[in-house]
Amino acid sequence: MTAGVLTFLGAAGTVTGSKFLYEEEGQRYLTDCGVFQGEAVWRRRNWDEFPVDPASLRAVVLTHAHLDHCGYLPALVRQGFRGPVICSESTADVAAIVLRDAAHLQEEDAEQARAGNYSRHDPPLPLFDTADAERAIALFQPVGDSKTELPGGTAVTLHRAGHILGSTFAVLERHGHRLLVSGDLGRQSHPLLRPPATPPAADAVVIESTYGNRKHTPMDRERLGRLITMTAHRGGTTLIPAFAVDRTAIVLHTLAGLAHDGLIPYLPVYVDSPMALNALNAYRTAIEEKAPELRDDLTGPGDPFDPGDLRLVHSADESQRLNNPGRPCIIVSASGMATGGRVLHHLRYQLPDRRNTVLLTGFQVPGTRGRSLLEGATSVKIHGRYVPVRAQVADFPEFSAHADSDELIGWLAASPEPPQTVYVVHGEPDARQALVDRISTELGWLAVAPQHLERVRLW
Numbered sequence: 160m161t162a163g164v165l166t167f168l169g170a171a172g173t174v175t176g177s178k179f180l181y182e183e184e185g186q187r188y189l190t191d192c193g194v195f196q197g198e199a200v201w202r203r204r205n206w207d208e209f210p211v212d213p214a215s216l217r218a219v220v221l222t223h224a225h226l227d228h229c230g231y232l233p234a235l236v237r238q239g240f241r242g243p244v245i246c247s248e249s250t251a252d253v254a255a256i257v258l259r260d261a262a263h264l265q266e267e268d269a270e271q272a273r274a275g276n277y278s279r280h281d282p283p284l285p286l287f288d289t290a291d292a293e294r295a296i297a298l299f300q301p302v303g304d305s306k307t308e309l310p311g312g313t314a315v316t317l318h319r320a321g322h323i324l325g326s327t328f329a330v331l332e333r334h335g336h337r338l339l340v341s342g343d344l345g346r347q348s349h350p351l352l353r354p355p356a357t358p359p360a361a362d363a364v365v366i367e368s369t370y371g372n373r374k375h376t377p378m379d380r381e382r383l384g385r386l387i388t389m390t391a392h393r394g395g396t397t398l399i400p401a402f403a404v405d406r407t408a409i410v411l412h413t414l415a416g417l418a419h420d421g422l423i424p425y426l427p428v429y430v431d432s433p434m435a436l437n438a439l440n441a442y443r444t445a446i447e448e449k450a451p452e453l454r455d456d457l458t459g460p461g462d463p464f465d466p467g468d469l470r471l472v473h474s475a476d477e478s479q480r481l482n483n484p485g486r487p488c489i490i491v492s493a494s495g496m497a498t499g500g501r502v503l504h505h506l507r508y509q510l511p512d513r514r515n516t517v518l519l520t521g522f523q524v525p526g527t528r529g530r531s532l533l534e535g536a537t538s539v540k541i542h543g544r545y546v547p548v549r550a551q552v553a554d555f556p557e558f559s560a561h562a563d564s565d566e567l568i569g570w571l572a573a574s575p576e577p578p579q580t581v582y583v584v585h586g587e588p589d590a591r592q593a594l595v596d597r598i599s600t601e602l603g604w605l606a607v608a609p610q611h612l613e614r615v616r617l618w
Contacts, residue, residue: 161334163617165363168210169193170585172611173201174524175227177585179340179365180211181617183333186311187211190220190329190340190365194230194261194286196498198526205231205286210612213240217311219298221246222342223326224254224404230261233291236298242310247317248301249325249450252441253404255296260403260434262292264499271542306332318356319452321345322560323405324442326352330359336618337361339578343585344562344570346375350412351405351442351463352452355562360576363617368586369522370563371594378413378557384422386516386553391424391487395514395550400502400529402495403435405560406520408442410491411464413558418466429481431472431501432493439464482508495521497528497539507541515550520558525587568597571604579618581606 163183169176169191176195181188195201213235221229221244232244232254246254265285272283306316317327322345331338339361347354358364390397401407407430417423430436445453446463457463466489472478478501481490492502506528509515523529528539532552538545562570571581581604583595591608598606609615 163333163336163338164614165338165365165582165617166210166614167582167584167609167611169195169611170367171609171613172588173197174369174522174585174587176201176204176231177228177342178231181331181338183313186313187216188218188220188309188311188313188331189216190331191222191228191342192219192232192235193225193227196227196496196527197524197530201526205234209235209238213238216240216242217313218242218309219244220315220329220331221250221254222320222329222340223323224250224257225323225343225402226257226261228342229254229257232295233258233262233287236295237287237291242298243300244295244298245300245302245307245309245315247325247327249441249445249452250327251299251301251325253323253325253438254299256434256437256441257404258292258295259289262287262289268499318358319353321349321352321355321452324352324445324452328355328358330361338617339364341366343367343369344567345560346562347566349454349560350409351454351457353454355570358570358574360574361578363580363582364571364578365582365584366567366571366594367561368567368583368591368594369561370559371567371583371586371590373563373590374565375559375563376557380417380420380422383413383555384417386518387417387423387426387489390514390516390551391426393514394487395512395516396484396487396509397489397516397518398502398505398509399489399491399518399520400495400497400506401435401491401493401520403432403493404438406495406558407432407435407491407493408439408464409558409560410520411439411466411469414466414489415463425467426488427468427470428466428489428491429470429472430491431478431481431505432491433473435491435493436471436473479504481505495529496523497532503541506539507546510539510550511547513549513551517550517552519552519554521556522559522561564594564597567594568601571598572602577602577604579605582615583608
């Protein structure tokens, strides 16, 4: 009998950097290829030498297009990886948008650090560049939901995960053994997407735990409407840092519902993120084509993303004018944890003004500006300078597209038979341990929280 081995190259001990190396009979496969985000101790690991020769990987399987699951791929290609990148068709479309934007930001941040002389490195260099991103995108091989043979004798099947457009969980199979990697699982009540598919039987399961110790509450639409209305009445701007992929679409869909029900005043709503605009086009295309992962009620008449005065910001000049918009409005801009992108310029100008509100719309990784704002920071550092925080900061975790603790347990429990082991990853320590405990006590299964770079025998 062969012995499959799994190594946790990321998302073990932290919420980001998902990379799981599966090896058997001399064949190597990587499921997800994300960058580390958040605290410096994790971000610095993006620059570490990859633990195995990237050229030795037979294939990479991407569960979805968020940066912490796909963003290291151009760096892997720069180091010699040339195999196929297996993913869903929508993930191929969206990941191309994400990687091009990430490369642009990497190059832009390196140049700003050089010009501002605030980098520890001389000269500041990007982790990867646009050419690397294009080489990575050229390796995408979109597949459907049927079993796909990979080089080297392993097969993979992708199943709907309901987290963002195109998101899947992956089942790798070899010699009758199965390894299931959840990626990020969506919610039962996602406003745009159908819930995750039922998991098949597997020998080993790798499951995320972002909300492993929390339960979501229903969206408090009245509270959200009051917050936006009060901000407008005092002449302020509601600034919404939002992930470009999926979260911007959910925010716009929610704002459209509030406007329709008269819970917010008639305000211009700006979407200021090139990547978010491209991702929004991907959602519109999916709606037009009636993609099966979308909820049935989303494919009806009307624009589900227009609150009434939707304004799409394309140029840098338009974006800069929104730093001081001069009238009450809503600005939706990436990134969702305020780690980069155009939202940083808006925060720099709008955080010092008490009339304004910054509305956080999802999980904030420790070490990010979003987490600092969530925890009540009185100042944050942007482009090398500290900016005072006088604006109101409000948290709406209801916008999260991650399954909560109950939903994770329910999804696992739907499996036709228990796995030998469940490996709990992609969460803060308390969240990981809480999910391990629930799996152990409620399902009676063996569950563990692996450490960074830990190797385990699967069967």
